[in-house]
Amino acid sequence: MGEFFRRIQYLLNRRRLDRELENDMEFHREMAAREGRNNFGNTLRMREQAREAWGWTWLDRLGQDLRYTARTLARSPGFTVTAVLVLAIGIGVNVAAFSLFNMVALQPLPVRDPNSLVRLERRSPQDYTSEMPYLSAIFYRDHAKSLSAVMAVLGVPPMQVDDDIQPTSTSFVTPNYFIELGTSAANGRLFDPTREDSPTAPPVAVISYALWQHRFAGDPSILGRTIRLNKKPATIIGITPYAFASLGGQRPDIWLPIAQQPYFIGGSNVLNDPSNSSVRMWGRLAPGVTKQMAAGELLTLTNELRHQHPKDIWDNEFIDIHPGGHLQVMQAEMYQVAALIAMLTLLILAVACANLGGLLLARAVTREREIGIRVAVGAGRFRIFRQLCTESLVLASLGALTGMALSYVVLRVALVRFDSPGWLSPVPDWRVILFAMGMAVIAAIFFGFAPALHIARQRQRKTIVRQILIGLQIAASCVLLIVSSLLVRATQHVLFTNPGFAYQQLVSIDPQLGRYGYTPASAQAYLSQMQDRLRALPEVKSVALVKLPPLGHSVSRMDTEIAGRPVAIYPNWVEPGFFQTMSIPILLGRTFYPGEKRVVIVSESLARKQWPGQNPIGQLLGDGPNQDTVIGVAGDARVNAMSDDDAVEQYWPAQLDDMPDMVLMLRATGEPSGLPPMAKSISERLDPRLFPEIRQMKLLYRDNVQQQVEQIAATVSMIGLIAILVAAVGILGLVSFSVSQRMKEIAIRMALGAKKFDVLTAVLRQFLWPVAIGMIAGAGVAAAASKVLRRILFGVSNLDPASYAAALVVLVAIIALAGLLPARRALRLDLAKTLHNE
């Protein structure tokens, strides 16, 4: 270590030490001269050699290289600005994507000890649910020694505050929630486990900062005031801070103690029902406990739970533990999406790098003289190569800096627009800065290495590298354009076609009977009365019951294999009239009879996959003793997986036990917007305790599906467009460069009588092959890679010929424009002048 510090000292004091060294040598020379020896060597060179012992020569060289680079770049500001901008786009897009990923999945939540927070979910090889029964959560809390705390969150439909028309989002939480997160109130107090853990405690509510500001105008006297939530009085005791970081990114406006849930939702038995998976569970690992240790203990506890409630625990069930101290708890599927986005943004960087590489090579031809002179005065190839690499690194660093600034601006705007949590900040943290630095180095290697090698060996006139770079650019932009074109098609598809059922006139009514303590029998009675009264309305065409409505709060999925290929089956439990109400055609067989059991209706695609070329009616489905007979085939309808064209459906007749979970679907005769108030008043007369969630499919579809897919398509199209523009600028530059290099040749050809067309071909021919090969390669890559997109393409094939054709036509048009514009200059040459000049 001592040596290291001495070296640092030599670095810091090197001026003084160099003078001392000079003095030493001066003295030596004087003494030698006294003795008649005058052949002391070159002091300057000797001093340099001596200084090498300090180990900082590389720094001096770097300084030289940097100064030289600064001068070179400053001398050609046009090139520098173009290069930095191209890189800023290429790197900036990646930095922005990474920053987003960083905010969502890497940055720890600003809460107490975020690293020990874990999300706990039920999983078995066949089943998965993100929620668990409250009783189980309590059981784990009371018995798990590896967890120092357990928090449970019960999400409920938005509640009505006083007489508001717009309901307000609400969650029930265990009273340790805020204490465990180390949150203190902006005003008043938050929940206290000693006071709010009893169902008989006075009902209280904590409200969000936003609700306080917007609904209560920031009034400080709100504390202690009583509000009515779904008509039940509760006292406001506190306000969460503005930048409150909650678990899992859930941000309700009203927080209520979970123990008081039966008070707010009269008759509810959710907290005591071991079969009702309804709460999200979080925990804190005890100090020194690893995930594996906790998983082991929880497995033992799960097995104990199975003894208590044999029906409610799955075979081989275990508790899945994920790190919980981030905005988003990442699941395997989300990593797939992240990888997809990363691939797209890296393509942009590839386009930018290939582009800049071409520019550098072109520039090298004009720098031939300069480099020739440097070689002539003794610079080695390695020294030239190093100098060129330094230039690339400087450009890349400038690009990365500008890119970070760009990404910051874009993210700032986006965060405000999408109403993100107050604690999220787009300011780059160390991860983002490190990432940007890494990107700069990678970019410098990609765009600078090959040209530098080429130039250092003085082979800059060879065109093959330039052609490869063009091919790369074209291929990468081709992939991006095809992907964006596929997504645009998907958007159109969503806008103008049905997801297998006509949703425009549908209204769903979810009375949540299970939550209000309805038994199967009373639920059936309620639902049949409700159906009768709704059917009596002239505005209602038909009514049916379904367990998992479209765009509902929960989705069920069974992943199986048919003939060795993975298939996602979406099960549902419906009433006989469901197909008619949803306008899903029965293609073969019939619908259910009332009260029928052990029968099943499958979707067309499932029938085709399961029994290709056979009659599906009468076949048996399921394993072991629980086999059901297929009685009908329905049209494909993506009720629960709108975006996934590969999904298949399977319907069972709803049984009495399903009744507390059933949702009513209404089809209106005309415009459905008048139905919700009527349905609400009917429900209020039937049971005033209930607050059914009434939703118009048309609006729901627009908000959840169309907007989402439009945003995705718009973003990707923008990325694709940026890529193609960058590529076009690159081609424009290269063609105009090659024209200016070949002025003389062209002029001679024209003087000798060459036709305009021949001249154009001569200029553009060298670009023809790279463009063609690049397009073919790009289309091939897109076709192979877009398989992963199928799930979000809403039924558009990932090989949709129209999308490919559109993308390629746009690409060809832009490239032709970028090539022809500068090439035209060759035709307008003033022959006499050009030839005279040369």
Next chain:
Amino acid sequence: MLITHTINTPKPVTPSGALVLLILRVLQSSSLHGYAIAQRIHILSNEVLAVEEGLLYPTLQKMLVKGWVTAEWGISETNRKVRCYCITPDGRRHLETELSDYDRVTQGIQEVLRTA
């Protein structure tokens, strides 16, 4: 390479490999400036070894960085301000290990030359 020729005497040898060892040895008794180190080695070796400036100063710099010697300001015999190098405890330790290594190597070479 700079090699000093002296007329009528055999060509002096540059002790490149063992220079560190020699410098440490001559500094063991007293601190010296650069020129004196070269002179002392030259004289003590019966004018067989000549240390060139081009090798001496880089070696001294290396030894400074390694911490085997330090430099202090002193006054030369010609009344000039000059840096004098003196050995450090680290340098003495290094000298000892170098010496024992050197002994072993020369013994080994002698054995080979004698018996082979």
